Amino acid sequence: xxxxxxxxxxxxxxxxxxxxxxxxxxxxxxxxxxxxxxxxxxxxxxxxxxxxxxxxxxxxxxxxxxxxxxxxxxxxxxxxxxxxxxxxxxxxxxxxxxxxxxxxxxxxxxxxxxxxxxxxxxxxxxxxxxxxxxxxxxxxxxxxxxxxxxxxxxxxxxxxxxxxxxxxxxxxxxxxxxxxxxxxxxxxxxxxxxxxxxxxxxxxxxxxxxxxxxxxxxxxxxxxxxxxxxxxxxxxxxxxxxxxxxxxxxxxxxxxxxxxxxxxxxxxxxxxxxxxxxxxxxxxxxxxxxxxxxxxxxxxxxxxxxxxxxxxxxxxxxxxxxxxxxxxxxxxxxxxxxxxxxxxxxxxxxxxxxxxxxxxxxxxxxxxxxxxxxxxxxxxxxxxxxxxxxxxxxxxxxxx
Ligand code: FEO
Numbered sequence: 385x386x387x388x389x390x391x392x393x394x395x396x397x398x399x400x401x402x403x404x405x406x407x408x409x410x411x412x413x414x415x416x417x418x419x420x421x422x423x424x425x426x427x428x429x430x431x432x433x434x435x436x437x438x439x440x441x442x443x444x445x446x447x448x449x450x451x452x453x454x455x456x457x458x459x460x461x462x463x464x465x466x467x468x469x470x471x472x473x474x475x476x477x478x479x480x481x482x483x484x485x486x487x488x489x490x491x492x493x494x495x496x497x498x499x500x501x502x503x504x505x506x507x508x509x510x511x512x513x514x515x516x517x518x519x520x521x522x523x524x525x526x527x528x529x530x531x532x533x534x535x536x537x538x539x540x541x542x543x544x545x546x547x548x549x550x551x552x553x554x555x556x557x558x559x560x561x562x563x564x565x566x567x568x569x570x571x572x573x574x575x576x577x578x579x580x581x582x583x584x585x586x587x588x589x590x591x592x593x594x595x596x597x598x599x600x601x602x603x604x605x606x607x608x609x610x611x612x613x614x615x616x617x618x619x620x621x622x623x624x625x626x627x628x629x630x631x632x633x634x635x636x637x638x639x640x641x642x643x644x645x646x647x648x649x650x651x652x653x654x655x656x657x658x659x660x661x662x663x664x665x666x667x668x669x670x671x672x673x674x675x676x677x678x679x680x681x682x683x684x685x686x687x688x689x690x691x692x693x694x695x696x697x698x699x700x701x702x703x704x705x706x707x708x709x710x711x712x713x714x715x716x717x718x719x720x721x722x723x724x725x726x727x728x729x730x731x732x733x734x735x736x737x738x739x740x741x742x743x744x745x746x747x748x749x750x751x752x753x754x755x756x757x758x759x760x761x762x763x764x765x766x767x768x769x770x771x772x773x774x775x776x777x778x779x780x781x782x783x784x
Contacts (some may be wrong), residue, residue, distance in 0.1 A: 393425040397447040399440040400558035416558030426518020429458040438471035462487040463550040465494040490535035530591035545605035555612030582686035586716040592630035637667030638690030643703030649728035659773035673705035689782040694726040728757040
C-alpha cells in the first residue's frame with residue numbers, strides 16, 4: 385500500500401524486487417531492481433502506465449487501490465511488453481474488468497500471444513503521434529521501436545512536461561525509499577545505468593538514437609522510466625549518457641579482458657595494465673573473464689575507449705569465457721574502440737589471435753596491436769606486451 389505523488393495528479397505505483405538474482409535470467413542484481421508503474425489522474429479518467437512483473441502483483445494492486453480508493457482505472461497504457469512490465473496485465477484486467485488497454489498494433493498482437501486476451505473491444509489502438517484525452521489532460525504517444533523491443537513506445541503528458549519512457553533512461557537498483565532523484569543520493573545508480581544500458585539495450589544503439597532525435601523537441605521536467613529513479617534534477621545527465629552510449633562514444637580509459645588457465649596469459653594482462661598506467665592512462669579496468677561477471681565486462685567495454693582482449697589457447701579456439709565475451713561484443717555491434725589482442729599458446733601458435741582477428745574483421749574494428757606469448761614471459765614477449773600497451777596508449781584520443 386505504498387504510493388507517491390510525482391507531480392500534480394501523477395503517482396508512482398511501482399514495486400521493488402529484491403528477490404530475483406538474475407534479470408532476464410542473465411544479469412546480476414546485487415542491489416535489486418524496481419518495476420515502475422504510474423497513475424495519471426486526468427480528472428475524468430484514470431490511466432495506469434505499464435504494470436509490473438507478476439511476482440509482485442499483490443503489492444502492485446494494493447498500491448493502485450491506495451492511489452485511487454473506490455475509483456476504477458479506465459485505461460492501461462502499455463509502453464513495453466517485456467514481461468517485467470506486462471506480466472500483471474491479466475490481474476489488472478481481473479481487478480478492473482472494464483479497463484481498456486492502450487497500445488499500438490504490435491503491442492496488441494503481443495498481448496494476445498502472451499496473455500490470451502482476445503476481445504478486440506478491450507483495446508484502444510494508437511499510432512505514432514496519437515493522443516488520448518483523460519478529461520482535463522491528454523496523453524500523447526510516440527512509437528520508439530527497438531528501445532527495447534519492436535512494440536516499444538513512450539507516452540508524454542504535455543501539461544506536466546513528463547515522459548513515461550519505458551526502459552529508456554532506466555537503471556538496475558531498487559528504490560530505497562526515495563522515488564524522484566531530488567530525494568536521494570543518485571550517484572549509486574549511474575554505474576547501474578551503464579550496466580543496464582549495455583547489457584539490455586546495447587544492441588539497439590541506432591534505434592535509441594532515432595528515439596532521442598524524435599523526442600528532442602519535447603520539454604522535459606520529469607522522465608519516468610520503468611526502472612530506477614524518476615529523473616528530474618539530473619535529466620540532462622541521463623539523456624547525455626544515453627546519447628553517448630547509444631552513439632558508441634567512449635570515455636577515457638581502457639578495459640582489459642583476459643582468460644588464463646595457469647596464470648601466464650594473466651601475467652601479460654598485468655604487464656599491459658602497468659605499462660598503460662606508466663604512460664598516463666588513469667582509468668584501467670582489468671577483468672579475469674573466468675571471475676568477473678559478463679555484465680560488468682560488457683559495461684566497461686561499452687564505457688571506455690580502449691579494449692584489449694587476451695586469451696589462452698583452448699582446443700585451437702579462444703578460452704570459452706573470452707569467446708562468450710567476444711560474442712556479446714559482436715551481438716551488441718560494439719564499435720569505435722582502440723582494439724588490441726594478445727594470446728598465449730603452448731603448441732598452436734597464433735590460433736587465438738587469428739580468432740580475435742576474425743571478430744575484428746566481422747565487427748569492422750581493426751586490431752591496433754597484437755602479441756603472442758609462447759608458454760611463459762621472456763624478454764622478448766615482455767617487450768612485445770609493453771609495445772602493445774604503448775601503441776594503444778598512443779592511439780587513445782578521448783578527452784570527454
Ligand atoms: Fe524492463 Fe525491456 O524490459
